[in-house]
Amino acid sequence: MPKSPAPLYEQIRQLIVAALAAGEWRPGDALPSEAALAERFHASSGTVRRALDELTAEHLVERRQGRGTFVATHTAPRNSYRFLRLVADDGESGFTRELLHCRRARATAETARALQLRTAEPVIEVRRLLLRRAEPVVLDDLWLPERHFDGLNAAVIDAYPGTLYALFEERFGVHMVRAEEKLRAVAAGTDAAALLRVTAGEPLLSVDRVAYTYGDRPVELRRGLYHTQADHYRNELN
Amino acid sequence: MPKSPAPLYEQIRQLIVAALAAGEWRPGDALPSEAALAERFHASSGTVRRALDELTAEHLVERRQGRGTFVATHTAPRNSYRFLRLVADDGESGFTRELLHCRRARATAETARALQLRTAEPVIEVRRLLLRRAEPVVLDDLWLPERHFDGLNAAVIDAYPGTLYALFEERFGVHMVRAEEKLRAVAAGTDAAALLRVTAGEPLLSVDRVAYTYGDRPVELRRGLYHTQADHYRNELN
DNA sequence: GAGTGGTCTAGACCACGTA
C-alpha cells in the first residue's frame, strides 16, 4: 500500500499497459503521438514521454524518431529468440526447429502453481527440439493454459514460419513481456539423452522458465535442457 | 565513428565516468549536487539529471532524495554478492567463505586474452569455497592482474570481513561495474568433486565470468563451479 | 512541408533528510 499516490508518469504508464493488455493497440501497431497521449491523459508531453521511456526500457514499446511509437512484437526479426540466451561458442546463433509433439493434458500440481491455475485444469503440452547445423542442442517442454491457447495443435505450429512467441502473439493475442529462469546442471535421463544424442548421465543445463504477459500474468511454463558442449548460456550482470 | 556528436547528457555522463575512474570521488562519497554539476559542465540541471539517471540505471551511482548522489559501493550491505545469482531453492541467500589459496602465477594464454594482458604477465590466483549451512556449494577460481592488486595475499583476504569485491574496492581502488558470464553444465573433476563433496562426474554449473571496472576495462577472470542440488541460478529476462 | 520523436532549457513546486 503506497503512502502517497504514484507519480503521474507512473499512473500513465499503468494506463498504457492496461490498454495494451486490453488489445487497444496490437503488437506492431503505432501508438498515438506524444501530443495526442498528453491530451488524452491531461498531462504535459514531458510527463507522457517519461512514461513511454519506461515502457521502452521494459521492451513493451519501441520508439523510432520521425516514425512514431510502436507496440513491441516478437514477429520483428530483431526479436526472434529474444529470451533464448544460448549461443554457440563461435558466435553463431541460428536454429532449426523440430516439433516432437503437441497434445492436451492436465496441469500437474507444480504446473498449476507456476501458471496460477487449479490442479488438473486443461493445458497444452508441447515438446520440441532446436538444432544447430543438424545437431540437437535444446530440448524444450512447454505447458500452456488451454484457455489462452485454444486451437493450438501440431499442424498450427508446423505451418508457422516464425518463433513460438511470434505465433502466440499473432494467433492467440498473447504477447510475452518478461520471463524468470532458474538454471541448474543435471544429468541427462535416458529419453532426453536419446533425443539430444548424448550418453545418459551426461551433464545438461536445465532451464526452468515462467513467461509473463502484460500485468505480470504467467502464461507459459517451459523446461529446457541445453546441451552445452559447443554452446553456452550468455548473461550480462549489471 | 558517430556522424553527429553525442548528445550533451551523454558527454556529461562520460565525463563523470572519467572522473570516477580517476578517483575524484571514491565509492561511498557524495557527488556534487545537480546544480553544482550543472555549473561545472555548463548545462542545465535537467541535462545533468539525465546523465545521473543513466548512471543510476548502470548502478554507478545511487541517488537518495533529500541526501544527495553517492558513488555506488560494494561495501554497502545491499550490494554484497551483487553479481552472485545463486540462491537456495528455499530462498536463503547467505554464505560463509573459506579461502583455499592465494598465490602469484603467470597468465595463461586464455587468461591473458580475457584480461587483455600479455601472456605470462604476473597474475594473482585465488581459490575459495562458498558454503551454505556448512555445505560447500561454490568453488571459485579467480585470476587478477597483479599490477592492479599488488599486495593481495591470503592474510589480507582472511582479515577482511566483507566480500571480495568490497575488498578490491576498499584496499585496491578497483570497483567492479559490470560482468559477463558464460554458463555451461560440466561433469565434476576429481579435485572439484572432493572440494564440493560430490562424486566425480556429477553435473555442476560452470560459470565463467569476466568483470569490468570503469571504462569497460576487464580486471578479473573468475571460474565458478556451482553445486545446484538444492540451489539454482536465478535470472530475469526482459 | 508536415508530423514524429530527441534534446535542452528554465522554472515552479513537492518530498525528504538533516540540523
Add this chain to the structure above:
DNA sequence: ACGTGGTCTAGACCACTCA
C-alpha cells in the same frame, strides 16, 4: 530553515521519415 533530489510543466529547436 535549508539543501537535496523528484515531479511536472511549457516551449524552443533539432533530426528523422514520409508523402
